[in-house]
Amino acid sequence: MNSSQRQDQLELERFLPYRLSVLANTVSAAIASAYSERHDLSIPEWRVMAVLAREPGLSAAEVTLRTAMDKVAVSRAVARLLAGGRLRRRRTSHDRRRSSLELTASGRDVYRRIVPWALEYERRLLTALSPAETTALDAALRKLMDFTKAPDGDQLSAGVPSRPRRSMRSPNAGRRGQEV
Amino acid sequence: MNSSQRQDQLELERFLPYRLSVLANTVSAAIASAYSERHDLSIPEWRVMAVLAREPGLSAAEVTLRTAMDKVAVSRAVARLLAGGRLRRRRTSHDRRRSSLELTASGRDVYRRIVPWALEYERRLLTALSPAETTALDAALRKLMDFTKAPDGDQLSAGVPSRPRRSMRSPNAGRRGQEV
DNA sequence: GCGAATTAGTTACAATTGTAACCATACTTA
DNA sequence: TAAGTATGGTTACAATTGTAACTAATTCGC
Numbered sequence: 001m002n003s004s005q006r007q008d009q010l011e012l013e014r015f016l017p018y019r020l021s022v023l024a025n026t027v028s029a030a031i032a033s034a035y036s037e038r039h040d041l042s043i044p045e046w047r048v049m050a051v052l053a054r055e056p057g058l059s060a061a062e063v064t065l066r067t068a069m070d071k072v073a074v075s076r077a078v079a080r081l082l083a084g085g086r087l088r089r090r091r092t093s094h095d096r097r098r099s100s101l102e103l104t105a106s107g108r109d110v111y112r113r114i115v116p117w118a119l120e121y122e123r124r125l126l127t128a129l130s131p132a133e134t135t136a137l138d139a140a141l142r143k144l145m146d147f148t149k150a151p152d153g154d155q156l157s158a159g160v161p162s163r164p165r166r167s168m169r170s171p172n173a174g175r176r177g178q179e180v
Numbered sequence: 181m182n183s184s185q186r187q188d189q190l191e192l193e194r195f196l197p198y199r200l201s202v203l204a205n206t207v208s209a210a211i212a213s214a215y216s217e218r219h220d221l222s223i224p225e226w227r228v229m230a231v232l233a234r235e236p237g238l239s240a241a242e243v244t245l246r247t248a249m250d251k252v253a254v255s256r257a258v259a260r261l262l263a264g265g266r267l268r269r270r271r272t273s274h275d276r277r278r279s280s281l282e283l284t285a286s287g288r289d290v291y292r293r294i295v296p297w298a299l300e301y302e303r304r305l306l307t308a309l310s311p312a313e314t315t316a317l318d319a320a321l322r323k324l325m326d327f328t329k330a331p332d333g334d335q336l337s338a339g340v341p342s343r344p345r346r347s348m349r350s351p352n353a354g355r356r357g358q359e360v
Numbered sequence: 361g362c363g364a365a366t367t368a369g370t371t372a373c374a375a376t377t378g379t380a381a382c383c384a385t386a387c388t389t390a
Numbered sequence: 391t392a393a394g395t396a397t398g399g400t401t402a403c404a405a406t407t408g409t410a411a412c413t414a415a416t417t418c419g420c
Contacts, residue, residue: 001302001306001314001318009295010233011234012230016302016305017204017208017211017298017302021207022325023204023321023324024197024201024205026248026328027200027324028200031197054191059399060398061397067192068202068205068206070379075399075401076376076377095385095386095398096385097385097386097399098399099398099399112188116188118190119190122181127327128324128326129320136316136317136320137316137320138181139313140309140316140317140320141199141203141317144207144308145199145202145203147308148203148210240368241368251368252370252407252408253408254369255370256370256407258369275367275368276415277367277414278369279368279369
């Protein structure tokens with residue numbers, strides 16, 4: 001990417017994290033604006049539904065594991081889906097903390113209407129690529145995701161040779177972190 | 181991606197928009213947590229700095245064009261950078277709405293410290309891929325981005341063959357939209 | 361040259377989201 | 391079995407972010 005650039009210049013348009021972020025946001029916005037308006041569904045809600053459609057009866061914690069969402073986001077999504085009648089919750093007899101989640105008929109109906117649309121969107125998007133390019137993208141994304149979440153993936157955030165490390169600066173640090 | 185799937189089933193882990201979103205968020209979080217803590221800099225602020233480092237004197241509107249941020253985000257980022265002494269603003273004589281932005285010495289200093297780190301992070305991330313795979317990813321991302329922002333790119337959001345279009349549902353629609 | 365539409369940029373408010381603190385239940389182990 | 395710890399899940403609060411409304415300056419059309 002920027003590999004061909006001088007080491008002291010960074011062109012945003014060539015910077016992988018930036019490009020990933022912009023593309024992901026563009027795509028997500030396009031999809032979300034479609035199904036959120038049509039079905040009053042947020043992205044976290046959609047994710048929860050997608051997981052439960054394939055694996056009914058999961059607990060919220062299990063949904064968390066499968067969606068790259070944190071448990072608060074799942075909790076909120078579940079609450080809204082329950083309120084909207086798309087989801088049913090049953091307390092399990094064994095563990096009274098855990099609960100079992102599954103789509104209602106209404107929830108399955110919404111899901112069935114969205115899936116073809118989502119797949120069609122993906123298909124159209126991929127018309128921009130040849131089959132070979134699609135395969136290559138698929139492999140690259142998979143490797144990058146595996147790499148970032150490898151337990152030893154901290155080789156990524158390890159120390160850096162940024163020389164000018166004189167002062168420590170910024171005692172009031174501590175921002176946030178989503179896109180780049 | 182899901183192309184090999186049945187048309188009524190969607191596996192989140194194979195769905196391109198989902199995968200892009202997760203990867204972008206992971207990468208962004210990793211980068212942001214580094215430079216935001218070290219330099220008290222948010223991502224929008226970093227983006228603005230990166231653009232102005234290469235093209236000093238741009239107006240906020242021009243920064244908007246180059247960063248895939250909207251003008252409110254730019255306005256807020258600029259305000260914080262000004263307050264932090266990283267940016268200087270000069271009203272131009274010709275158009276008294278427009279103003280010219282450029283990094284201060286302090287701003288350039290911060291920028292120069294972050295750039296090597298960011299490029300190093302990108303380099304490490306790309307060690308997960310072979311040079312050929314990196315090239316392929318580069319090409320794929322470029323094509324997808326061009327495709328999504330093509331003026332006729334509305335071929336993406338065009339009508340969809342989702343048959344069961346009985347009721348209209350959801351009069352209270354209108355959520356939001358970022359990730360998928 | 362004057363009113364209508366545009367553009368640059370900011371402000372205000374609502375909706376999302378992250379972080380931490382918090383119950384309640386279950387497990388561990390001494 | 392009681393104290394301590396871990397887990398499932400929710401609530402509360404602060405920080406971000408999006409949307410719309412708004413001010414000020416400029417340009418366009420006539």
